[in-house]
Amino acid sequence: MPDPALSVLLPVRNGAPYLAAALDSIVRQSLVEWELVVVDDHSADETPRILADYVRRDPRIRVITPEGAGLVPALNAGLAACRAPLVARMDADDISHPHRLQRQLEFLERDPALGLVACNFRHVPRQQLRVGMHAYETWQNGLITHEQIQRDLFVESPFVHPTVMFRKQLVEQVGGYRECGWSEDYDLWLRLAAAGVRFARLPETLFYWRDRPDRLTRTDPAYSAAAFRACKAHYLKLGFLSQVDQVTLVGAGKEGRAWRRALAAVGIGVNRWIDADPRKQGRLLHGAPVLLPDTELLSGRLLVTVGTRGARVGLREWLTRRGLIEGVNLLFVT
Numbered sequence: 138m139p140d141p142a143l144s145v146l147l148p149v150r151n152g153a154p155y156l157a158a159a160l161d162s163i164v165r166q167s168l169v170e171w172e173l174v175v176v177d178d179h180s181a182d183e184t185p186r187i188l189a190d191y192v193r194r195d196p197r198i199r200v201i202t203p204e205g206a207g208l209v210p211a212l213n214a215g216l217a218a219c220r221a222p223l224v225a226r227m228d229a230d231d232i233s234h235p236h237r238l239q240r241q242l243e244f245l246e247r248d249p250a251l252g253l254v255a256c257n258f259r260h261v262p263r264q265q266l267r268v269g270m271h272a273y274e275t276w277q278n279g280l281i282t283h284e285q286i287q288r289d290l291f292v293e294s295p296f297v298h299p300t301v302m303f304r305k306q307l308v309e310q311v312g313g314y315r316e317c318g319w320s321e322d323y324d325l326w327l328r329l330a331a332a333g334v335r336f337a338r339l340p341e342t343l344f345y346w347r348d349r350p351d352r353l354t355r356t357d358p359a360y361s362a363a364a365f366r367a368c369k370a371h372y373l374k375l376g377f378l379s380q381v382d383q384v385t386l387v388g389a390g391k392e393g394r395a396w397r398r399a400l401a402a403v404g405i406g407v408n409r410w411i412d413a414d415p416r417k418q419g420r421l422l423h424g425a426p427v428l429l430p431d432t433e434l435l436s437g438r439l440l441v442t443v444g445t446r447g448a449r450v451g452l453r454e455w456l457t458r459r460g461l462i463e464g465v466n467l468l469f470v471t
Contacts, residue, residue: 141170142199144305149176157187164195177200201214213430216313224302225241226301226302231348238343241343250333252334252336254303255301255302257340258343272453276313277296278338282337282338291369293421296322307332370396370405374403383405384406386442387441387442387443388442388443389427453469
């Protein structure tokens with residue numbers, strides 16, 4: 138059998154309730170030159186039986202079982218088994234649009250400078266979707282160009298993992314997936330960005346991300362807010378903050394104080410706080426003064442830690458008018 142144009146990597150553990158729908162969404166793709174590498178992470182439900190049935194019906198589907206257990210070993214085992222130079226991620230409880238793989242593959246083939254392309258997504262079901270998840274969907278789907286993605290890279294993970302397609306060689310060059318105590322996919326995006334890999338997103342809704350209470354991103358401590366801060370602080374120390382030991386935090390609220398702790402863990406202190414609340418003016422917070430926003434801001438490095446929903450747009454305009462340049466002396470981290 139000749140090597141496929143594309144490998145689809147799908148890890149699964151006890152995914153029987155939604156697995157058939159996910160597999161059907163790949164089998165029915167308009168692109169036909171693919172292989173599906175399913176990594177069965179020691180499932181104890183009906184998953185093996187469902188997979189065996191699909192393997193009998195479609196020779197493009199292969200199932201492997203990793204020696205280790207857990208998502209990261211499963212992803213790395215699956216990545217090693219993928220034969221194509223392009224790899225698309227997929228999860229066992231989600232749905233890919235029939236044209237997803239074709240659109241993403243054509244996009245990467247047209248632009249060899251791109252290393253990874255995602256697509257717009259939509260949460261399903263939507264009846265009880267929380268406001269925060271609506272906002273995350275809107276924010277992420279608005280990051281289309283490499284420049285937009287880079288600008289907000291430390292705000293949140295800019296990609297839903299199973300929406301991406303990437304060049305396998307580039308992921309292997311940065312070390313594949315790693316277990317560091319935080320989100321394995323966000324860790325990968327930050328390493329790829331540090332290596333100069335270019336990103337993009339197709340502005341088409343080509344993926345349906347299932348929202349459910351037991352989703353890993355809701356239950357695993359590696360996806361908690363504290364773990365994301367730790368991940369961001371680690372990579373900020375290696376990049377944007379590599380030459381400094383003190384930073385200004387814009388926002389002296391709960392989120393800003395949590396950021397102080399995360400930065401302290403990587404050896405970076407806070408030398409001042411900028412906050413719009415006049416009641417905080419002149420106070421010392423953990424030994425650093427709290428100043429009003431009309432303070433001169435042109436020196437040093439700033440991290441914006443204001444957690445209020447919707448505040449980013451106004452703050453971005455305000456800081457830009459004062460001559461601050463994102464990625465040079467300013468980064469938004471919330």
